[in-house]
Amino acid sequence: MLATLRHRCLVAVVCLLVLAPAHAADVLLTANHLPWWFWPLALFVTSFLIGIVAVPAGIGGGTLFVPIVAGFFPFHLDFVRGAGLLVALASALAAGPMLLRGGLSSLRLTLPLALLASISSIFGAMLGLTLPPAAIQLTLGLMVLGIVALMLVSKKSEFPQAKRPDRWSDALAIHGVFVDGASGSTDHWRSHHTRLGLLLFAGIGLLGGMFGIGAGWANVPALNLLMGAPLKVSAGTSGLVLSLVDSSAAWVYVNKGAVLPMIAVPSVVGMMLGAKIGARLLNVLKATLIRKMVISVLLFAGVRALLKGLGVWV
Amino acid sequence: MKATHTAAAGQQPSEQLRYARWLDWGTRLGLLALAGLFLAYGTGMLQPHVPHERLATLWSLPVAQFLAATGLPTGWQWLQFAQHGDVANLIGICLLASCSLPALLALVPAYLQRGERVFAAICLAEVAVLLLAASGVLSVGH
Numbered sequence: 001m002l003a004t005l006r007h008r009c010l011v012a013v014v015c016l017l018v019l020a021p022a023h024a025a026d027v028l029l030t031a032n033h034l035p036w037w038f039w040p041l042a043l044f045v046t047s048f049l050i051g052i053v054a055v056p057a058g059i060g061g062g063t064l065f066v067p068i069v070a071g072f073f074p075f076h077l078d079f080v081r082g083a084g085l086l087v088a089l090a091s092a093l094a095a096g097p098m099l100l101r102g103g104l105s106s107l108r109l110t111l112p113l114a115l116l117a118s119i120s121s122i123f124g125a126m127l128g129l130t131l132p133p134a135a136i137q138l139t140l141g142l143m144v145l146g147i148v149a150l151m152l153v154s155k156k157s158e159f160p161q162a163k164r165p166d167r168w169s170d171a172l173a174i175h176g177v178f179v180d181g182a183s184g185s186t187d188h189w190r191s192h193h194t195r196l197g198l199l200l201f202a203g204i205g206l207l208g209g210m211f212g213i214g215a216g217w218a219n220v221p222a223l224n225l226l227m228g229a230p231l232k233v234s235a236g237t238s239g240l241v242l243s244l245v246d247s248s249a250a251w252v253y254v255n256k257g258a259v260l261p262m263i264a265v266p267s268v269v270g271m272m273l274g275a276k277i278g279a280r281l282l283n284v285l286k287a288t289l290i291r292k293m294v295i296s297v298l299l300f301a302g303v304r305a306l307l308k309g310l311g312v313w314v
Numbered sequence: 315m316k317a318t319h320t321a322a323a324g325q326q327p328s329e330q331l332r333y334a335r336w337l338d339w340g341t342r343l344g345l346l347a348l349a350g351l352f353l354a355y356g357t358g359m360l361q362p363h364v365p366h367e368r369l370a371t372l373w374s375l376p377v378a379q380f381l382a383a384t385g386l387p388t389g390w391q392w393l394q395f396a397q398h399g400d401v402a403n404l405i406g407i408c409l410l411a412s413c414s415l416p417a418l419l420a421l422v423p424a425y426l427q428r429g430e431r432v433f434a435a436i437c438l439a440e441v442a443v444l445l446l447a448a449s450g451v452l453s454v455g456h
Binding site: 036037039074075076078079086089090093094096097098100101103105106107108111112114115118119122126129133171172176177179243244247248249250251252254255256257258259260261262263264265268269 | 325326327329330331333334335337338340341344345348349351352355366367369370373374375376377380381386387388389390392400403404406407408410411412413414421432433436437439440443444446447448450452
């Protein structure tokens with residue numbers, strides 16, 4: 001009884017954590033007499049809270065960061081996307097070495113996919129910085145609502161079986177050994193549908209560069225359900241792919257002058273600190289409930305971006 | 315937990331562990347530079363090119379208008395302003411965006427030694443893509 005009550009309180013607190021920054025920022029958006037340091041501080045707190053919930057929700061922080069900050073903070077979308085890419089990049093880089101050592105990321109699976117996605121992300125970033133902000137807001141809104149739909153309907157397979165690896169997978173020897181730390185079981189996995197996977201990752205890279213949004217929401221289903229990598233390996237490999245793809249796109253934003261350290265650095269630091277706490281809370285919180293709450297926040301932010309793009313709620 | 319990790323690491327290909335080692339050091343260096351330079355910028359040890367109060371009136375502008383208002387350049391010309399705290403922070407950001415480069419280059423001899431020319435070529439192609447993006451050739455100008 002007491003445990004249930006404690007769990008419910010914890011869930012309520014997390015719910016507030018998710019919703020509070022967006023609401024607070026929306027209320028304060030009208031108050032333009034605030035000192036300059038208020039916004040970087042609010043951004044740090046918001047990124048920290050996003051970092052906490054992003055891990056148990058199973059999505060990259062960048063997916064929440066761009067729609068929330070673009071919707072409720074006074075920064076131009078160009079700078080928000082630049083910061084979003086750096087947030088996703090820093091998180092992916094920080095986690096990368098540990099995931100590789102633990103066999104949760106596969107370098108052989110990453111390299112061919114990342115090459116195509118990197119090329120397309122450069123074009124995505126260039127396109128994103130050329131299109132008018134209203135068009136980007138509108139497309140961002142539609143994409144975030146698409147992510148919500150994907151999160152609602154997508155299935156996952158812990159250990160999918162690639163019965164017959166295709167020629168490409170065989171030639172590139174895309175396979176590996178995954179030791180599950182939770183169950184202690186060892187899984188010798190291999191991949192298939194490599195050509196289609198490459199094509200999909202080219203599209204995912206384009207979207208990632210255009211919106212400055214981490215693409216883990218698309219990478220993981222593509223690696224897991226299409227290419228047949230185990231779920232945990234898909235999540236880890238997705239991070240490693242992001243570390244290369246976001247590096248390419250980030251350079252475009254840096255060279256265009258669309259990275260403001262006053263926006264990017266508090267976001268990166270806040271998100272990384274929050275993600276550390278989020279990882280610790282992984283075993284305490286009910287992931288499905290957190291996921292539902294994150295879907296609600298994304299839905300809200302997606303509608304906000306859509307209305308902002310249409311000029312209805314600016 | 316540590317034992318599981320060690321066991322898992324023992325089963326990973328050597329080039330994967332090599333890549334992890336290089337990436338680890340690159341990321342540490344990038345994050346350290348990012349945090350240190352931001353501290354110097356935030357505390358005023360390094361004077362910014364755009365004062366904090368003015369920045370707050372400009373960050374809602376599209377990037378082209380922001381650059382016109384501040385006189386900041388595109389591409390690598392920001393290095394000329396690197397003595398200013400706000401611009402100096404780009405050093406940390408550039409380090410983070412480049413830390414995959416040495417890790418990728420470290421893979422090339424390992425793959426070539428094993429006769430895996432395709433993967434060596436993929437690594438070199440990825441390095442070329444990153445260098446092309448970093449060069450600013452594709453993105454300078456409005």
